[in-house]
Amino acid sequence: MLVCMLQKAGKEGKITGLTVAKGTPSVSHLLFADDSIFYCREKDEEFQCLLSILDEYSIASGQRINYQKSSIYFGKRILQDRKSEIKQLTGINEEGGYSFYLGLPEAFGGSKITILGYLKERLQQKFSGWQANFLSSGGKEILLKAVAMALPTYTMSCFMLPKAVCQQLASLMADFWWRNKRDSRGMHWKAWDQLSKQKNEGGLGFKGIETFNIALLGKQLWRMITCPSTMMARVFRSRYFSKTDPLQAKLGSRPSYAWRSIFAAQELIKKGARMVIGDGKSTDIWQTQWLHSKSARSLQQVRQIPQHLRSNVSSLTKVNDLLRDNGREWRRDILGEIFLEEV
Numbered sequence: 001m002l003v004c005m006l007q008k009a010g011k012e013g014k015i016t017g018l019t020v021a022k023g024t025p026s027v028s029h030l031l032f033a034d035d036s037i038f039y040c041r042e043k044d045e046e047f048q049c050l051l052s053i054l055d056e057y058s059i060a061s062g063q064r065i066n067y068q069k070s071s072i073y074f075g076k077r078i079l080q081d082r083k084s085e086i087k088q089l090t091g092i093n094e095e096g097g098y099s100f101y102l103g104l105p106e107a108f109g110g111s112k113i114t115i116l117g118y119l120k121e122r123l124q125q126k127f128s129g130w131q132a133n134f135l136s137s138g139g140k141e142i143l144l145k146a147v148a149m150a151l152p153t154y155t156m157s158c159f160m161l162p163k164a165v166c167q168q169l170a171s172l173m174a175d176f177w178w179r180n181k182r183d184s185r186g187m188h189w190k191a192w193d194q195l196s197k198q199k200n201e202g203g204l205g206f207k208g209i210e211t212f213n214i215a216l217l218g219k220q221l222w223r224m225i226t227c228p229s230t231m232m233a234r235v236f237r238s239r240y241f242s243k244t245d246p247l248q249a250k251l252g253s254r255p256s257y258a259w260r261s262i263f264a265a266q267e268l269i270k271k272g273a274r275m276v277i278g279d280g281k282s283t284d285i286w287q288t289q290w291l292h293s294k295s296a297r298s299l300q301q302v303r304q305i306p307q308h309l310r311s312n313v314s315s316l317t318k319v320n321d322l323l324r325d326n327g328r329e330w331r332r333d334i335l336g337e338i339f340l341e342e343v
Helices: 002-010 045-062 082-090 117-129 138-148 165-177 209-226 229-240 257-263 266-272 308-312 332-338
Strands: 028-034 035-038
Touching: 002 045, 002 138, 028 082, 035 117, 045 082, 117 138, 117 209, 138 165, 209 229, 209 266, 229 257, 308 332
Parallel strands: none
Antiparallel strands: 028 035
16 A cells, blocks of 8 residues: 555656666555655645654554664755755655665675675674684584575675675684684694585685675576566666667766666676577677577578679578578578688
8 A cells, every 4th residue: 555655656756866877767665564764845835744654654554663762864955954955844754775674785886895895794793603612623614605695695696795705704714714712723734725616626615705706796687687677677778778688788987886887797697697588689690699599599600602692691690580481480591601610
């Protein structure tokens, strides 16, 4: 009911949602369990409309909102006097934007190493609690793989950790692995990179933090490709790749930290992705990876083209051009003349 009322107010122009770029969907609310974020302009009438919707929802549902535990986040252009007026109007005195939401920092201005320093602190707290226990090597291995690597996973699935932060986390895990009762630091008999190799390669199978980070971000990029109708995909598409697809997108000007992080996984996905042909109208013959091989590849070699076919070959751009009119059979006369037998 709350969502329906917010959407109705948005359609009627009573509440203006947040848009990060021209053409992006307007976001008036984000809901996660009992955590909610609402967006509107700093006009009194929009605040009053939002507050009336929240009051109506509270009366109908019996769920009261604790404004003392709520916070309000302002855009950079709002003056200090206006901020005070808005706080008085809404009854929310706490100013947000400087803490955490769903386990992630609300804002990423400034040094990323400093902002993400909480990952190191949380890991240190875990390790300090484990040191009092007598643990075998097998016990340490299980704790490192199942608990320690799980701590930064959510953050790594959203943002690319700086190399310094990855090194700090790896150093903490290495110290914990080699530490013993007699020596608080322990002798590091092998580098952590060696321990991060698979067991059949002589390592212990610990995840490499940087590579694991890229893999998690690759899942976000793949979700953009396979689920283009999601809110996340629509927002990023409008801002960064409105005329292309996520795999061909450029970093763009003034990219957000989130897009810069997801973009870092683009090359990884390209290595393992292959275009599914369908009708072939959107698949470029020469640039797209569409040949069925491991890994997938594009067309890189052709035969020496006979003189009488050169004009025809120059007009071939899409895979659909290699199909007969019924779209179900290849033009084998063209294929045999132009492409190698293996292709």
